[in-house]
Amino acid sequence: MSNIVSALLMIVAAGIIGTFLVVWANSSFAFQSAQITNQTASRINLVKESFVVEDVWFYSSSGNKMSVTIRNTGDLAITISKIYVNNTSVWSTGQVISRGSVVTIPPIAVSSTVGHVQNVWVQTQRGTNIHQDWNY
Amino acid sequence: MGTNTEGNKHSSGLELLEVKKLAKNNQKHQRKGLSSVVGAVFMVLVMIGALNVILLAMRQQDSVTQTLIDKSSASLSRLNEQISIADTRVTSSNKLNMTVINTGAAAAKLASIYIVNETASPKTQYRFDLNSLGVDGRQSKTNIGSTSPSLPFTVKSDTVYTVKVVTMAGNSAVVKLTPLKALPLKMAAYMIPPSITTGENVTILFAVTNNATDTNLAQTVSPQISVSISCAESSCRH
Numbered sequence: 601m602s603n604i605v606s607a608l609l610m611i612v613a614a615g616i617i618g619t620f621l622v623v624w625a626n627s628s629f630a631f632q633s634a635q636i637t638n639q640t641a642s643r644i645n646l647v648k649e650s651f652v653v654e655d656v657w658f659y660s661s662s663g664n665k666m667s668v669t670i671r672n673t674g675d676l677a678i679t680i681s682k683i684y685v686n687n688t689s690v691w692s693t694g695q696v697i698s699r700g701s702v703v704t705i706p707p708i709a710v711s712s713t714v715g716h717v718q719n720v721w722v723q724t725q726r727g728t729n730i731h732q733d734w735n736y
Numbered sequence: 737m738g739t740n741t742e743g744n745k746h747s748s749g750l751e752l753l754e755v756k757k758l759a760k761n762n763q764k765h766q767r768k769g770l771s772s773v774v775g776a777v778f779m780v781l782v783m784i785g786a787l788n789v790i791l792l793a794m795r796q797q798d799s800v801t802q803t804l805i806d807k808s809s810a811s812l813s814r815l816n817e818q819i820s821i822a823d824t825r826v827t828s829s830n831k832l833n834m835t836v837i838n839t840g841a842a843a844a845k846l847a848s849i850y851i852v853n854e855t856a857s858p859k860t861q862y863r864f865d866l867n868s869l870g871v872d873g874r875q876s877k878t879n880i881g882s883t884s885p886s887l888p889f890t891v892k893s894d895t896v897y898t899v900k901v902v903t904m905a906g907n908s909a910v911v912k913l914t915p916l917k918a919l920p921l922k923m924a925a926y927m928i929p930p931s932i933t934t935g936e937n938v939t940i941l942f943a944v945t946n947n948a949t950d951t952n953l954a955q956t957v958s959p960q961i962s963v964s965i966s967c968a969e970s971s972c973r974h
Contacts, residue, residue: 610771618778625782629789636789640796647803650810652906655850657861669863671847673904702848702865 642726649728650674651697656720656734658710664736665707666690670722672697678728684721685710694725814905816842821911822876824899826891826954832881836901836909838871845870845904849881851889854896854912862889868904891954894918912951919948921957 655669666685672678677698683691683705691708710718715736722730818840825833832851838844846869853860864887871877880901881887891897897913922945932938942959 607770611774614771614774614778618775622778622781622785625785629785632789633792636793636796640800643800644803647800647807650807652847652902652904654848654902654906654908655861655863655900659858661858669848671902671904673906704863 658736668705679725681725682723813842817844834880837876850900852898914951
């Protein structure tokens with residue numbers, strides 16, 4: 601009789617521990633899966649992101665200004681988050697460019713010198729960067 | 737004989753007892769094994785879950801690899817297109833007429849054209865969409881601006897322009913366009929032979945030298961000579 605009880609206790613204990621283990625493992629695996637999926641999606645989006653800085657137009661109108669024309673050549677919409685000129689942040693308003701469209705970022709005040717080459721650095725929200733030199 | 741029979745009965749009783757003990761021990765072992773089986777089932781369930789996560793990670797990695805391959809291919813295409821503006825003219829109706837040549841192996845898609853009026857103060861810029869106009873590898877595209885496509889832009893005869901064509905891949909070609917009247921051209925007329933006799937034919941060569949290296953002429957040079965030559969016995973005048 602005691603043997604039966606002890607065996608039953610063993611089975612019940614194994615069942616309870618096993619159930620907890622399976623539930624914990626499944627939730628942990630689900631969390632891991634979601635994390636892997638999200639990380640992969642963000643990496644794929646970063647790789648798929650593609651844009652071209654078609655033109656940077658420097659001009660004088662109430663001070664030195666520039667406008668940047670950007671074409672989204674990738675498969676998904678992008679958000680231009682920051683523009684730097686000679687490593688100085690000059691614009692950070694944020695501009696969404698839908699797939700296949702061209703946007704000219706409105707006049708940006710710059711303290712550049714006419715006749716000099718300016719390094720323009722465009723950065724997206726996902727982290728894609730384009731560095732190019734343009735003549736003022 | 738009877739004693740033997742009783743002895744046999746006694747021994748068979750002992751055997752039965754041993755068999756019962758063995759059976760009881762077996763039952764105990766079986767009960768102990770049942771909890772292990774239950775544990776093993778749970779472990780198998782956990783292993784299946786872990787295996788699913790590993791398979792998902794591998795599939796996701798495969799997707800990333802495929803995307804990287806596509807991106808590399810696009811980057812190679814970008815490197816393989818090499819466009820340049822081979823010729824720029826202004827038509828009689830003052831329309832821009834350009835020829836873009838692609839010396840690369842990959843097809844190029846022309847995205848935009850930028851025209852800057854360099855004479856205006858301040859300089860003004862115009863942008864026109866070329867709607868992904870295709871230029872195949874080692875091919876050229878003519879009449880851009882005048883007919884295919886026709887741009888809503890009129891070229892002024894006294895203005896210097898900078899024209900830039902940008903492809904979808906981000907490559908560009910730039911050319912400066914200068915009207916004839918804004919560029920000093922060296923001109924010279926040569927008479928062959930230098931001295932002639934009555935009735936002899938003379939050949940006049942008219943040479944125009946374009947020394948400009950950073951600009952294209954907006955129009956084709958076509959000389960219009962109106963010279964009258966009057967000759968006396970000693971010399972000719974014109």
